[in-house]
Amino acid sequence: MKKLEEKFQEVKQYIEDNPRSDMRDISENCDVSTRQIEQWIREERLSFSDDSPIGIACEVCGATIKTGRYCERCKYDMANRLGSMYGSATSAVGNVDKERARREKARMRFLDK
Numbered sequence: 001m002k003k004l005e006e007k008f009q010e011v012k013q014y015i016e017d018n019p020r021s022d023m024r025d026i027s028e029n030c031d032v033s034t035r036q037i038e039q040w041i042r043e044e045r046l047s048f049s050d051d052s053p054i055g056i057a058c059e060v061c062g063a064t065i066k067t068g069r070y071c072e073r074c075k076y077d078m079a080n081r082l083g084s085m086y087g088s089a090t091s092a093v094g095n096v097d098k099e100r101a102r103r104e105k106a107r108m109r110f111l112d113k
């Protein structure tokens with residue numbers, strides 16, 4: 001565990017020094033798997049500047065994002081759906097969005113398994 005933390009610091013430092021390096025570059029130079037790097041990105045421990053070639057796919061729609069698990073749009077959609085559960089939903093969701101939300105919900109159930 002400690003070793004992984006040291007590796008994380010190494011990767012983080014490498015990205016700061018080489019903001020335009022891509023996933024493979026980081027993987028090879030820091031001797032860490034791209035899978036591990038992606039996990040750190042998902043955990044929002046690593047983030048990249050806008051001109052970095054690195055991007056991962058939004059888990060809902062597949063859009064390229066720089067950090068986390070979902071793109072801004074899906075986060076917004078999810079906040080709207082969650083909002084209704086907590087009683088603070090905005091009612092600005094149109095029929096098209098509702099249909100899309102329903103499909104995505106079905107897909108997320110699938111992903112949960």
Ligand SMILES: [Zn+2]
Pocket residue numbers: 058059060061062063070071072073074075
């Ligand atoms: Zn998305």
